[in-house]
Amino acid sequence: MISEPELVPEGYFGAAELPGQRVAADDVVTEDQGPGGPRRARPGWLWAIGGAVVASAVWAGGLYAYSSAEPDLGGYRASRNLCLDAELSALTAAIGERVDRGSAWRSAHESLDDVSCYIEMTPQGYELPTDEDGNELGSLPSVSVGYTLHKKTDPGPEFEGMMAARHSAVEDTAVDDSAVDDAAVDDTTALRRVDGLGELAFVVRDSGGITLEVLDGQAVLSMSTSSDWDAETGEPLTDVSDFEPLMIEDMRALMARLKS
Structure with missing residues (x-):
């Protein structure tokens, strides 16, 4: 008896999967893994954490660049004499x-x-x-x-x-x-x-x-x-x-x- 495919909430791990589903053309396959299954979407909270880390790194980099930037001398030069x-x-x-x-x-x-x-x-x-x-x-x-x-x-x-x-x-x-x-x-x-x-x-x-x-x-x-x-x-x-x-x-x- 063939059972109904297991239903998985849309957007959580991807759409419902059927046994024997073919590998899509855009699925990622590495040489040592053989044929891979369909790619699954990452959970939303992972993207949020990643975004926060990137934003924090960008902010920190900008702060460092600001604090280490040389002031504008307004065209003035040093005088030797x-x-x-x-x-x-x-x-x-x-x-x-x-x-x-x-x-x-x-x-x-x-x-x-x-x-x-x-x-x-x-x-x-x-x-x-x-x-x-x-x-x-x-x-x-x-x-x-x-x-x-x-x-x-x-x-x-x-x-x-x-x-x-x-x-x-x-x-x-x-x-x-x-x-x-x-x-x-x-x-x-x-x-x-x-x-x-x-x-x-x-x-x-x-x-x-x-x-x-x-x-x-x-x-x-x-x-x-x-x-x-x-x-x-x-x-x-x-x-x-x-x-x-x-x-x-x-x-x-x-x-x-x-x-x-």
């Missing part, structure tokens, strides 16, 4: 020619490049006074330039924190000065934001000169001017208070050069 890159055309026209090429310093690491430059300038017709032994007295007006290119981390939070600390120091100085005689107040100390220069820029003024601080993506730049001093009175000889527009002009030119 910042004194050569900083032409300072506007400042030299106002103050005087460079004494020499300047003193450059550089530190290169995998995570950042840090360079600086110190340049003295000689005002036209100016000569340093000397003592009886011929030793120079006093000083020359100078410009200091700094440039740090961060190649691994975002310098933004550190830069903003530094500017916030300076702002707090300026406010504290103002509060302290309010309690003393007006003649002793140094009203040249100030911190002001500069628009249109890099991502974030500030000018800091004090009795010693002007400092321009700039954040532009992964680059942090600074430029400061200092006056020359009278050897006898200790008073500044060169008025640098109006040099801010010149410093901004020279800083903009330096940033463009460091991207070339």
